[in-house]
């Protein structure tokens with residue numbers, strides 16, 4: 001087989017549609033700095049995500065880093081190591097100390113029963129992750145945050161377009177970050193956004209996004225630069241027209257995987273919450289002891305057939321070389337166990353049934369060896 005199957009595949013609109021969307025830019029020559037496309041996408045996403053406020057950013061990481069910065073935090077931030085590098089890096093790059101909380105082994109999100117034990121008088125915020133699009137226990141987190149006066153910034157990079165009990169996920173906490181990276185369910189090539197409730201926070205965030213420039217003669221904040229440009233926004237405007245159809249197709253792929261894998265002994269699938277409207281971004285599989293083969297054996301068997309799954313999220317961020325053993329991985333035993341056993345399978349709206357069957361057949365064969 002020559003065809004390679006990857007874990008994600010960037011969605012691209014028909015090229016004519018993108019060309020039509022960017023055509024006008026050659027008249028105005030306004031290709032960045034919160035131009036017309038930027039404003040239009042901001043408005044459309046505000047409606048689509050059903051959030052109060054949204055600010056578009058050059059990428060998801062800067063969105064998260066600046067959202068944390070705009071909170072004016074100090075000391076310690078409680079988060080999880082079962083995530084992409086960006087979450088932990090955004091905390092550390094803000095001069096804050098990440099305190100790693102374990103995850104719930106069924107949902108892979110932060111274990112809310114273990115948060116309070118980690119709170120000290122230095123704790124200023126919680127940065128939980130809606131990992132694989134699984135929504136954290138937002139109610140419990142809200143109660144804890146209020147009790148101790150903590151800010152909550154959600155890494156919602158995986159949760160684009162999701163709703164919990166009918167509420168857009170971008171509404172929870174003090175702010176939520178979305179990623180519009182090429183590999184995500186909705187992309188603007190690279191891109192991201194912060195959703196938030198407080199107008200005052202929005203002003204601080206805006207200054208961080210644009211050098212702290214209030215007006216051409218007044219700069220009152222040592223800001224950064226994280227503006228989404230017009231070509232990114234144009235891609236977003238095109239892709240937004242297709243995203244519902246894409247999610248519907250992903251759902252079919254997702255359900256087919258479940259059908260083929262749910263009864264396999266030793267295979268643990270992600271526990272879905274009936275209160276969540278999902279985007280079906282990822283299909284993680286945990287290979288437990290009874291499966292009879294390791295995650296790495298499955299990974300290799302698939303790779304041999306040109307099928308590229310990902311060991312998402314391995315290694316845990318609290319074991320990264322850049323932290324020089326500073327964090328004790330024994331603090332997060334469930335995250336450690338899951339990270340050694342999990343594999344995310346190829347997930348794309350156009351993944352053919354024949355290939356889904358093939359992937360599942362290879363997986364089952366590994367356990368029978």
Ligand SMILES: *Cc1c(COP(=O)(O)O)cnc(C)c1O
Pocket residue numbers: 059060061062083084086087129155157158179180181190191192
């Ligand atoms: C993709 C991702 C990010 C970063 O987003 P970018 O747009 O790639 O910068 C942050 N957190 C998580 C969990 C992600 O998957």
